[in-house]
Amino acid sequence: MSSLEQRLHELGRELAFPPEPDLAPRVRERVRGRPFPWRAVAIAFAVVVLAVAVAFAVPPARSAILRWFHLGGASVERVETLPRAKERSQASQLGRPLPLADAERRIGFDLILPPLDRKPARAYVIGDSIATVLLRSHGKTVLLSEFPSFGEDALKKLAVNGTVIEPVDVRGKPGLWIQGAPHVLTWMDRETGYRERPILVKGNVLLWLRSGRTLRLESRLSKPQALGLARSIR
Amino acid sequence: MVDRPLDEAELVERARRGDLEAWETLVRTYQGMAFRTAYVLAGNAADAEEAAQDGFVKAHRALGRFRRGAALKPWLLRIVANEARNRRRSAARRERLTLRAAAQDRPGDAVPSPEAALLARESHERLLAAVERLSEEHRDAVACRYFLDLSEEETAAALGIRKGTVKSRLSRALERLRETLEEEA
Numbered sequence: 001m002s003s004l005e006q007r008l009h010e011l012g013r014e015l016a017f018p019p020e021p022d023l024a025p026r027v028r029e030r031v032r033g034r035p036f037p038w039r040a041v042a043i044a045f046a047v048v049v050l051a052v053a054v055a056f057a058v059p060p061a062r063s064a065i066l067r068w069f070h071l072g073g074a075s076v077e078r079v080e081t082l083p084r085a086k087e088r089s090q091a092s093q094l095g096r097p098l099p100l101a102d103a104e105r106r107i108g109f110d111l112i113l114p115p116l117d118r119k120p121a122r123a124y125v126i127g128d129s130i131a132t133v134l135l136r137s138h139g140k141t142v143l144l145s146e147f148p149s150f151g152e153d154a155l156k157k158l159a160v161n162g163t164v165i166e167p168v169d170v171r172g173k174p175g176l177w178i179q180g181a182p183h184v185l186t187w188m189d190r191e192t193g194y195r196e197r198p199i200l201v202k203g204n205v206l207l208w209l210r211s212g213r214t215l216r217l218e219s220r221l222s223k224p225q226a227l228g229l230a231r232s233i234r
Numbered sequence: 235m236v237d238r239p240l241d242e243a244e245l246v247e248r249a250r251r252g253d254l255e256a257w258e259t260l261v262r263t264y265q266g267m268a269f270r271t272a273y274v275l276a277g278n279a280a281d282a283e284e285a286a287q288d289g290f291v292k293a294h295r296a297l298g299r300f301r302r303g304a305a306l307k308p309w310l311l312r313i314v315a316n317e318a319r320n321r322r323r324s325a326a327r328r329e330r331l332t333l334r335a336a337a338q339d340r341p342g343d344a345v346p347s348p349e350a351a352l353l354a355r356e357s358h359e360r361l362l363a364a365v366e367r368l369s370e371e372h373r374d375a376v377a378c379r380y381f382l383d384l385s386e387e388e389t390a391a392a393l394g395i396r397k398g399t400v401k402s403r404l405s406r407a408l409e410r411l412r413e414t415l416e417e418e419a
Contacts, residue, residue, distance in 0.1 A: 004408055004415075005380065008365075011358050012381035016334040017270050018279040024261045027290045028254055 076165055076176060076207075094124035094132045094143070107131045111146055112210060114232045137229050142219040143203075148212065168206070168223075170230045175208030177223055206230055242306055250297045257297075261290050264310055267382070271311060271392055272318035274377040277328030281321040289314030308391035311384070315392040330366060331381070333358055364414040372407035379404055 001009075103123035104110050111131060113119065120133040132145040163180040206217040206226045210233070217226050242263075248256035268289060272282035293300075293313045300309060333355065365376055371393075378389040379400070390397045 002408070004412060007357070007361055008376060008380035009383070011361050011365075012383060014333050014358050015362075015381055016332050017273060018282075020266045020269050021283045021286075022262075023265045023269070023283070023287050023290060024258045026287055027261050027294070028258050030287075030291045031257065031294045032254060 076178065095126035095130065097122050097124050100133075103131050107147075109146075109148070109213070111144075112213075112215065112233055113144070114229055115234075137219070138221060138225050140220050142217060142221065142229065145216040145218070146213055147216075148214075168208070168227060170206075170208040170210075170227065173209045175206060175230070177226070178205040178207070179223065243303070246297070246300065246306060247302075249294065250300070257290075257294055260306065264307065265290075267307070268310060268314045270382055271378065271384075272314055274331075274382065275315055275318035275374060275392070276321045277323040278321075279329065281323070282318060285317035285321050286314050289317045292317070308388050311388055312391040312394065316394065319394070331362060331377075333362065360415065360418065361411070364411050364418075367414065368407055368410060372403055372410065375400060375403040376407050376411075 098106065100111070100120060100123050103125045106125050107129065111123065111133065113133070114135070114137075116135070120135065122133075124132045126132075130145055130147040132143050135142045135144055163178060166177050168175045168177045203218045203220055204223070204226065206223075208215055208230060215230070215233075217230060219226060221229065242260070245256045245260050249260060265286065268286040269282055272285040272289070273279060276282045276285055289310065293310055296313070300306075365373060368376065374393055375389060378384045378392050379386065384392060386397050386400050390400045393400065395403075
């Protein structure tokens with residue numbers, strides 16, 4: 001160890017950290033009292049509506065997380081600054097490409113797709129959690145991802161204030177439309193445990209619930225175009 | 235007969251089966267480390283407390299997916315640090331790290347002469363100021379590795395980067411610190 005490293009260690013021992021809080025009682029209370037994670041659709045919708053109402057009614061909380069929205073296995077948080085994240089193009093870093101049937105076996109369910117002349121040949125799978133197919137709509141590439149709502153933060157988005165987040169309705173199911181400044185997407189892997197890989201996303205995103213899973217469209221489509229595509233999925 | 239204390243793997247297993255006291259024991263074991271890590275990354279005591287608390291709650295929810303036999307500390311650090319980074323304040327609004335008051339000697343410390351204590355303090359203040367002037371990613375790496383005494387692997391978990399990246403960031407950070415300190419000498 002160099003003398004500078006030694007000095008840094010010594011400096012660390014001289015720092016005045018704030019007093020350590022006793023977190024255990026509050027953590028215990030929250031863990032004991034947490035709601036069943038797979039809430040009914042109606043309750044989820046009510047939560048989204050309430051969150052929107054609160055977000056516009058109160059000044060920012062003391063936390064740097066300013067506002068949050070929750071939907072099925074996804075949550076969207078407004079933050080002061082985005083964490084560092086790797087930017088991805090639409091078609092890269094989607095996971096491992098597999099023939100569609102193999103991908104569906106791996107994630108444990110058949111993908112719900114819009115009416116297509118021909119099903120996509122392959123899907124991209126991350127862990128055993130999220131499957132994504134590439135589609136074309138209105139002359140643009142669209143990513144459709146599907147994942148079971150296995151945890152409240154299975155997928156998380158972090159957005160800054162320039163981003164529009166608004167509730168929408170997709171065939172009677174609650175959804176969120178996210179448009180504007182780039183946002184960061186992270187997700188949890190069911191197989192390997194808590195792991196988040198932040199990715200910077202620049203497209204518009206529509207999230208909605210359907211049959212116990214969360215669906216996500218990422219594209220350059222306008223809101224009416226994205227909603228039209230989502231509503232065509234039966 | 236005195237019961238032997240439960241080891242970490244047993245506590246994790248119990249917590250996984252719903253034993254809240256076991257989880258509470260683990261929280262108390264790691265809350266200091268979690269809070270300090272969150273403080274360094276978030277830059278604010280209130281946010282750090284919130285991040286650490288949220289991290290422990292989320293870790294409990296994810297316990298079913300925690301790999302049996304794996305080390306708990308890096309896994310917890312990853313979760314807590316992720317919460318803290320999401321709450322990160324801009325540099326201008328960050329609470330700056332400061333030195334303990336001179337009177338707060340640690341138990342067992344030899345008492346230095348007033349002159350030696352003053353010189354040591356000035357040296358620490360110069361070094362701390364140089365660390366605060368590093369880029370965010372270099373400062374974080376230095377704070378986790380040296381101030382919090384995390385291993386390279388734990389630092390990698392806390393910062394969400396590879397161990398090799400920790401090594402290269404630390405190497406560049408030390409180089410910058412040496413340059414700064416030499417310029418000021």
